[in-house]
Amino acid sequence: MPDLTTTVDGLKLPNPFLIGSGPPSTHGAVIARAFEEGWGGVVTKTACLDAARIINVSPRYARLRDPASGEIYGWENIELISDRPFAAWLDDFRMLKERFPDRMLIASITEECSRDAWAEIVTRTQETGVDALELNLSCPHGLPERRMGSAVGQDPELVGRTCAWVMEFARVPVWAKLTPNITRIDEPGRAALQAGCHGLTAINTVLCVMGINLETLRPEPTVQGYSEPGGYSGKAIRPIALRMNVELARLIRDEFPGRSLSGIGGIESGEDAAQFLLVGANTVQICTGVMKHGYGMIHAACARLAAFMRRHGFESIEAFRGRSLAFFATHEELVRRHAEARRQGRAARELPDEEWSPAEIARQSGTIADDLQ
Numbered sequence: 081m082p083d084l085t086t087t088v089d090g091l092k093l094p095n096p097f098l099i100g101s102g103p104p105s106t107h108g109a110v111i112a113r114a115f116e117e118g119w120g121g122v123v124t125k126t127a128c129l130d131a132a133r134i135i136n137v138s139p140r141y142a143r144l145r146d147p148a149s150g151e152i153y154g155w156e157n158i159e160l161i162s163d164r165p166f167a168a169w170l171d172d173f174r175m176l177k178e179r180f181p182d183r184m185l186i187a188s189i190t191e192e193c194s195r196d197a198w199a200e201i202v203t204r205t206q207e208t209g210v211d212a213l214e215l216n217l218s219c220p221h222g223l224p225e226r227r228m229g230s231a232v233g234q235d236p237e238l239v240g241r242t243c244a245w246v247m248e249f250a251r252v253p254v255w256a257k258l259t260p261n262i263t264r265i266d267e268p269g270r271a272a273l274q275a276g277c278h279g280l281t282a283i284n285t286v287l288c289v290m291g292i293n294l295e296t297l298r299p300e301p302t303v304q305g306y307s308e309p310g311g312y313s314g315k316a317i318r319p320i321a322l323r324m325n326v327e328l329a330r331l332i333r334d335e336f337p338g339r340s341l342s343g344i345g346g347i348e349s350g351e352d353a354a355q356f357l358l359v360g361a362n363t364v365q366i367c368t369g370v371m372k373h374g375y376g377m378i379h380a381a382c383a384r385l386a387a388f389m390r391r392h393g394f395e396s397i398e399a400f401r402g403r404s405l406a407f408f409a410t411h412e413e414l415v416r417r418h419a420e421a422r423r424q425g426r427a428a429r430e431l432p433d434e435e436w437s438p439a440e441i442a443r444q445s446g447t448i449a450d451d452l453q
């Protein structure tokens with residue numbers, strides 16, 4: 081049996097799967113349920129000092145389904161961070177560490193852009209015995225109106241300043257969770273690592289509009305006829321998350337060796353997880369996948385990851401972590417390799433665009449459209 085255990089920033093995990101911050105980690109009782117099911121680590125729903133200002137609306141979710149199978153592959157939420165009082169979170173952190181001392185409890189926190197506020201939330205949270213902190217610098221809706229969440233994550237200077245405040249007071253490992261709603265995710269990533277954060281988490285949700293109802297002409301999810309852009313998650317965002325993990329893994333490899341990366345975004349299976357680990361993530365987190373499949377999905381995810389490892393003869397996570405990162409190149413390098421393969425008769429000539437007939441378009445795109453055949 082391959083060994084799935086992994087150690088990241090001193091945190092010992094039975095496997096690289098963590099529950100991501102969101103509904104599956106929304107209070108102590110459901111987190112306990114996750115631990116009982118076998119999850120080795122949980123990132124809690126984001127807490128802040130003054131929850132009275134966190135007011136949710138309903139409905140807060142909308143889903144995109146495959147018309148044939150009905151499967152949900154895209155999920156929008158306009159949910160805010162936790163509306164639970166901070167004191168209730170502190171009680172839960174203590175209770176969870178007492179009941180599950182060897183499971184990793186990573187408290188997600190966020191605050192307004194003030195040194196005092198961050199100092200207080202960091203100090204009071206870590207006093208409860210949590211194993212690490214994840215800084216939510218990335219929620220794309222609601223919080224930015226208050227200059228929090230992705231309003232910070234989109235500004236490398238603010239990321240650096242916030243992380244520096246946190247690192248003044250933090251006595252446990254700190255991960256900065258980044259937003260994908262930015263052109264170059266390496267810039268806030270670099271700012272967080274330069275400020276001393278131990279690791280990065282990527283990605284939070286992708287800003288989206290799920291759809292417009294063609295009967296009512298109203299956007300969805302509709303709250304009394306109105307909506308706002310929300311956060312897109314689930315399978316549909318996995319390629320975006322993977323690309324951003326590639327960029328951050330390169331940043332860590334080239335400029336901050338030894339720092340950690342936690343991959344999240346559309347992961348639902350052991351095979352999905354393997355891909356994030358292959359580009360260099362140390363751990364993977366799952367949020368929407370748990371809402372779709374339940375806490376019990378951890379068993380299949382571990383079994384499938386182990387099966388992948390067995391197939392390749394990898395005995396540990398470290399045996400293959402980051403293996404695929406070396407296979408990303410520039411376009412120029414691809415052209416050079418392709419030309420070399422053609423010279424050696426190992427690759428076909430690529431047709432110039434002028435020579436693409438409808439049949440060639442069908443062949444190249446794998447379509448079954450009749451009028452292209």
Ligand SMILES: Cc1cc2nc3c(=O)[nH]c(=O)nc-3n(C[C@H](O)[C@H](O)[C@H](O)COP(=O)(O)O)c2cc1C
Binds near residue numbers: 103126155216315368
């Ligand atoms: C309903 C919902 C609530 C979320 N709440 C939080 C949150 O409080 N803090 C946070 O950092 N991320 C939050 N997220 C983002 C997830 O942790 C994750 O980054 C994102 O959904 C992509 O991963 P996934 O496809 O596995 O869900 C939330 C996501 C969803 C769907």
